[in-house]
Amino acid sequence: MPNRPSAPPARDPASSPAEEPVRRRPMGGRPRDPQIDGAILGAVRALLAEEGYAKLSFETVARRAGVTRPTIYRRWSSKAQLVHEAVFPTxxxxxxxxxxxxxxxxxxxxxxxxxxxxxxxxxxxxxxxxxxxxxxxxxxxxxxxxxxxxxxxxxxxxxxxxxxxxxxxxxxxxxxxxxxxxxxxxxxxxxxxxxxxxxxxxxxxxxxxxxxxxxx
CATH class of the missing domain: 1.10.357.10 (Tetracycline Repressor, domain 2)
Structure with missing residues (x-):
């Protein structure tokens, strides 16, 4: 009687990052990094002075600040909020x-x-x-x-x-x-x-x- 093929070894989840379940952050997330905030707000001020309000976008700000657009969206939900905080005091x-x-x-x-x-x-x-x-x-x-x-x-x-x-x-x-x-x-x-x-x-x-x- 031929030998039956043995079952493949169990996969160690830790050795297969692509198959790990996504771990969501707790509600509220981590505290905002003031250095990232400063880079974003500084980029807004510079772009306003150089190109004006109409040409400013989350994309142009992200490029100038060296961050991603989601990083900005997590902090400010609108262009108006972002610009106001950058230009005027809270x-x-x-x-x-x-x-x-x-x-x-x-x-x-x-x-x-x-x-x-x-x-x-x-x-x-x-x-x-x-x-x-x-x-x-x-x-x-x-x-x-x-x-x-x-x-x-x-x-x-x-x-x-x-x-x-x-x-x-x-x-x-x-x-x-x-x-x-x-x-x-x-x-x-x-x-x-x-x-x-x-x-x-x-x-x-x-x-x-x-x-x-x-x-x-």
Whole structure:
């Protein structure tokens, strides 16, 4: 009777990586690597200054930063979120103008700080594109811009309230209207027209302070 062929030896799973089951990471994954984040955000700023908002994509950022597109997607779900974090501070770290007890000086400092921020090449390239992308996306706007704006706006309200209490500002002055006037003027003159002059800073601050000055 012929010998029956022996069964093949059992395969050791450890010796066959291609057949190993996929091991998924626990929910939440590993902590983000700040060096990778820094490389990505730096690439965004450089590309904005060189090529503008329209040409920027996750692909071009990945190439410049030396990472893969999935690496970026795991951190930022949209181009607008990525650009905003690269160009502007996060809500928890937005610089706020201290209340010095001199409203005119505080307004001038606020205008000068905003002009300096908006004047950066990456900011001038990013802002029009960001506002265009967010115009019809209130859900995206809420996660990208509103947190930062809300914090700064609330701080400005407190500056105005303190100035009202000191008699520097009229009691009926609307802090939100004043804030919008400041930000709108700075955006138009700095981003649209490219005027970052000291004369503009002084002129805008003077007009705003005079417009809300308390009655003696």
């Amino acid at each position: 809500p928890g770290h937005a610089p706020l103008i201290p209340d010095t007890g001199d409203f005119a000086a505080d307004v001038r400092r606020m205008v000068a700080t905003t002009v300096a921020s908006y004047s950066r090449p990456e900011a001038r390239a990013a802002l029009p594109g960001l506002f265009g992308d967010l115009h019809d996306r209130p859900d995206l706007r809420a996660t990208v811009i509103d947190g930062l704006e809300t914090r700064v706006r609330e701080h400005f309200r407190s500056l105005v309230a303190a100035a009202v209490a000191r008699g520097e500002v009229r009691a009926d002055a609307d802090a939100d209207v004043v804030f919008d006037a400041l930000m709108g003027a700075v955006f138009n003159r700095t981003v649209v027209r490219g005027d970052m002059s000291e004369a503009f800073v002084e002129g805008l601050a003077g007009v705003v302070v005079e417009g809300v000055r308390g009655r003696e």
